[in-house]
Amino acid sequence: MTNAEVARALANIAVMLEMEGGNPFRVRAYREAARVIQTQAEAVATLAVEEGRLESLGGIGKDLAGKIRDLVKTGSTKIYDELKAKIPLEVVALTELQGLGPKRVGTLFQVLGVKTRADLEQAARAGKLRDLPGFGEKIEQNVLKAIATASQRSGRMLLASAWPVAHAIADHVRDVRGVKQVDIAGSFRRRKETVGDLDILACGGASEAVMGAFTSHPSVAEVLGRGETKSSVRLVNGLQVDLRLVPEAAYGAALLYFTGSKEHNIELRKIAIEQGMSLNEYGLTRGEKFVAGRTEEEVYRALGGPWIPPELREARGEIELSRYGRLPRLVELEDLRGDLHMHTDRTDGRDSLEAMVRAAKDRGYEYVALTEHSKAAMARGFDEARLKSSAGEIEAVRKRVPGIEVLHGLEVDILADGALDLDDDALESLDWVIVSIHSRLDQDAKAATARVLRALDHPAVHAMGHPLGRVIGTREGMALDLDAVLARAAERGIAMEINSQPDRADLSDAHARLAREKGVRIVIDTDAHSAVQLGFAQFGVFTARRAGLAREDILNTLPYLNFREAVRRDRRRREPAVAAASPVARTPEPSVARRRSTGEKAPGRKPAASGPAKGPRRPR
DNA sequence: GCCGTTTTCGGCCCGACTGTTTTCAGTCG
Numbered sequence: 042m043t044n045a046e047v048a049r050a051l052a053n054i055a056v057m058l059e060m061e062g063g064n065p066f067r068v069r070a071y072r073e074a075a076r077v078i079q080t081q082a083e084a085v086a087t088l089a090v091e092e093g094r095l096e097s098l099g100g101i102g103k104d105l106a107g108k109i110r111d112l113v114k115t116g117s118t119k120i121y122d123e124l125k126a127k128i129p130l131e132v133v134a135l136t137e138l139q140g141l142g143p144k145r146v147g148t149l150f151q152v153l154g155v156k157t158r159a160d161l162e163q164a165a166r167a168g169k170l171r172d173l174p175g176f177g178e179k180i181e182q183n184v185l186k187a188i189a190t191a192s193q194r195s196g197r198m199l200l201a202s203a204w205p206v207a208h209a210i211a212d213h214v215r216d217v218r219g220v221k222q223v224d225i226a227g228s229f230r231r232r233k234e235t236v237g238d239l240d241i242l243a244c245g246g247a248s249e250a251v252m253g254a255f256t257s258h259p260s261v262a263e264v265l266g267r268g269e270t271k272s273s274v275r276l277v278n279g280l281q282v283d284l285r286l287v288p289e290a291a292y293g294a295a296l297l298y299f300t301g302s303k304e305h306n307i308e309l310r311k312i313a314i315e316q317g318m319s320l321n322e323y324g325l326t327r328g329e330k331f332v333a334g335r336t337e338e339e340v341y342r343a344l345g346g347p348w349i350p351p352e353l354r355e356a357r358g359e360i361e362l363s364r365y366g367r368l369p370r371l372v373e374l375e376d377l378r379g380d381l382h383m384h385t386d387r388t389d390g391r392d393s394l395e396a397m398v399r400a401a402k403d404r405g406y407e408y409v410a411l412t413e414h415s416k417a418a419m420a421r422g423f424d425e426a427r428l429k430s431s432a433g434e435i436e437a438v439r440k441r442v443p444g445i446e447v448l449h450g451l452e453v454d455i456l457a458d459g460a461l462d463l464d465d466d467a468l469e470s471l472d473w474v475i476v477s478i479h480s481r482l483d484q485d486a487k488a489a490t491a492r493v494l495r496a497l498d499h500p501a502v503h504a505m506g507h508p509l510g511r512v513i514g515t516r517e518g519m520a521l522d523l524d525a526v527l528a529r530a531a532e533r534g535i536a537m538e539i540n541s542q543p544d545r546a547d548l549s550d551a552h553a554r555l556a557r558e559k560g561v562r563i564v565i566d567t568d569a570h571s572a573v574q575l576g577f578a579q580f581g582v583f584t585a586r587r588a589g590l591a592r593e594d595i596l597n598t599l600p601y602l603n604f605r606e607a608v609r610r611d612r613r614r615r616e617p618a619v620a621a622a623s624p625v626a627r628t629p630e631p632s633v634a635r636r637r638s639t640g641e642k643a644p645g646r647k648p649a650a651s652g653p654a655k656g657p658r659r660p661r
Numbered sequence: 662g663c664c665g666t667t668t669t670c671g672g673c674c675c676g677a678c679t680g681t682t683t684t685c686a687g688t689c690g
Binding site for chain 1 (some may be wrong): 662664670672673674675676677679680681682685687688689690
């Protein structure tokens with residue numbers, strides 16, 4: 042069973058226990074365990090076999106650990122079987138409908154025998170719901186509405202898709218007279234890869250004017266509700282947006298509250314209680330006395346710690362880290378000095394080689410790697426001969442666009458058996474080699490892992506692109522043994538990519554966190570297929586920040602000379618394997634033209650500084 | 662069912678809103 046499947050089973054148990062009127066704290070324990078398993082980067086199957094690993098996770102004790110081991114091993118556990126015998130899983134699924142929780146669904150099932158959405162719709166239309174205990178005519182109507190909404194809703198939206206309209210609406214509200222501050226809170230502010238809805242917060246300005254501006258924005262399709270302090274709308278793209286107008290004195294407390302995550306807030310409230318205080322969206326109070334709430338910083342400080350960046354607020358240990366002053370200084374977009382994965386119109390990109398290099402230079406990058414596809418990925422993909430002529434094209438663009446280091450790279454396909462798509466000599470001739478998988482993503486874990494490990498053993502490889510191969514909302518990632526892959530990457534000095542394409546975010550935040558823990562270097566690349574897509578870099582940075590990564594964890598934050606030295610050093614770690622795999626052991630040298638452009642004195646010379654030196658900030 | 666610089670028993674985050682009730686349960690975030 043995968044982590045998601047174990048989490049689903051635990052959450053289902055929680056719902057079924059609640060339907061039966063079970064101990065609410067026991068219900069909560071199952072729900073919390075589901076969350077913990079869901080957010081683990083390591084495979085639960087691995088955790089289950091290693092002594093004491095499950096029990097070491099917060100919220101999982103001896104009992105739940107045993108049940109999780111059962112689930113991993115057999116796909117079920119005693120209590121799950123017993124509950125499922127009484128309550129079908131399709132009944133549990135009814136709790137996904139808005140306004141229907143375990144209690145009401147339990148009543149529907151026990152009294153009316155409702156099992157499916159179709160049953161439910163029929164019963165509601167026949168007016169059978171209104172007479173049930175705790176139900177009424179209004180709830181009956183709302184159930185019908187919820188069924189209709191659920192059938193047309195497409196679920197969560199990519200952060201990048203919500204990005205422009207969210208900012209447009211926020212700017213529109215910000216323009217209202219008297220408005221002092223506007224923030225887009227919620228998972229949007231935590232930069233999750235997808236958002237379910239948008240929570241916008243504002244303070245200052247007259248309610249009538251603020252709400253009027255909000256509900257009349259051109260992207261609004263339907264006004265769901267409008268009040269003094271809160272209004273809700275549905276946009277033409279289906280997204281629901283709530284706007285809350287909060288008092289200035291409590292703005293920070295409200296921003297904290299509506300940014301979440303819920304689990305982070307719960308931990309903060311517990312700390313408040315330990316200190317004899319109470320925290321809610323109106324502020325931090327001690328008895329009747331208001332302690333803090335104007336800014337987030339003020340609230341965190343009053344609770345005894347520093348401000349925590351929203352990307353880290355997921356109850357993954359960030360509060361404890363902050364107590365010890367060990368929060369990472371998260372990487373920022375401005376820290377990136379190069380982009381090492383992009384395509385041009387020579388394969389499946391839209392813009393020319395020169396246009397891509399110029400766009401990278403305009404973004405202020407010091408270096409860029411052009412990495413076309415190899416022949417297995419597509420008809421126009423590069424073979425050995427095409428790679429040779431490409432070298433001349435790269436050399437020509439270096440002359441035409443001075444002031445940026447242009448690396449001749451390739452995104453070479455990992456074939457089904459783990460061999461690379463081009464011969465060793467061709468790969469050895471390159472400055473930068475990414476290996477990626479574009480086919481046969483359906484292999485089982487054993488085959489897929491062996492395939493990737495073999496590819497990582499090739500001495501010419503510098504990085505692995507979109508390692509899991511997932512596309513959000515379209516396909517799951519490969520069934521890789523990520524522990525084994527990351528261990529090999531760490532051992533061989535191969536960087537793992539955070540692919541910034543918004544529908545990839547691959548590595549994910551959890552996987553990137555695991556990679557860092559295992560000592561793997563990360564590159565943040567855009568995989569841009571046009572000059573505009575170089576802007577996706579910010580989404581890759583969001584993923585890295587959610588993973589808790591600092592500038593030092595990211596290879597392409599290094600200034601060029603340090604980057605080149607790091608690549609060489611990592612390459613030397615692979616030397617022993619070079620003799621076996623290739624007769625020519627060669628470290629790529631920068632061209633004369635490139636040395637001239639950076640003022641470097643001679644080949645092989647070590648750069649003066651080591652480690653991430655602070656250079657002049659680039660214009661954005 | 663979990664957890665412990667008061668604790669192995671007795672707690673477990675908090676408030677708004679809705680719709681049902683006639684003081685509160687259920688749901689949501």
